[in-house]
Amino acid sequence: MEAVASKTEEATTAAAREYLTFRLGQEEYGIDILKVQEIRGYEPPTRIAHAPEFVKGVVNLRGTIVPIVDMRLRFHCAQAAYDSFTVVIVLNLHQRVVGIVVDxxxxxxxxxxxQIRPAPEVESSIDKACITGLGSVGERMLILLDIEKLMTSPEMGLV
Structure with a gap:
């Protein structure tokens, strides 16, 4: 009987996925934890001429030049001030390192x-293909993003 319980527990754990959650304004988002390389405090990047408005610039991360994308600007949110809570999530996507600025x-x-439901069909600044679903944890509702698909989309200009 113990072996059966153990197998069921393993199946449940295997089906569960871990998400790093972050805030942009009042919304809470989740991204696959396996895509996250590290979390850093915000430091002003070096601006790149003619880059899209949401690409804040680049930083040198231990010898790797990393483009920094402000997700508030990418999602057309109100401009927020950079403060002590503002962080950069460094992502590793197909051997490409990209940083995203979040609140x-x-x-x-x-x-x-x-715990995951399909995203509703609504007009949004986020391409529907980049939203994997809505996760609910108690009273919290998370917008689950396919961050790799989002960051490698043609409008990002990072490919």
Whole structure:
């Protein structure tokens, strides 16, 4: 009987996925934790001429030049001030390192498939293909992003 319980527990754990959650204004987002390389405090990047408005510039991260994307500007949110809570989430996407500026990082959550619902069909500044679903944890509602698809989309200009 113990072996059966152990197998069920393993199946449940295997189906669960971990998401790093972060805030942009009042919204809370989640991205696959496996795409996250590190979380750093915000430091002003070096501006690149003629880059899209949401690309704040680049930083040198241990010898790697990393483009920095302000997600508030990318998602057309109100401009927020950079403060002590503002962080850069450094992502590793197909051997490409990219940083995203967010208001704050909340925590890492494990979501089971039954906690994730399909995203509704609504007009949004985020391409529907880049939203994997809506996760619910208690009273919290997370917008789950396919961050790799979002960052490598043609309008980002980072490919």
């Amino acid at each position: 704050s990082v909340s925590d890492v959550l494990e979501l089971l498939p039954e």
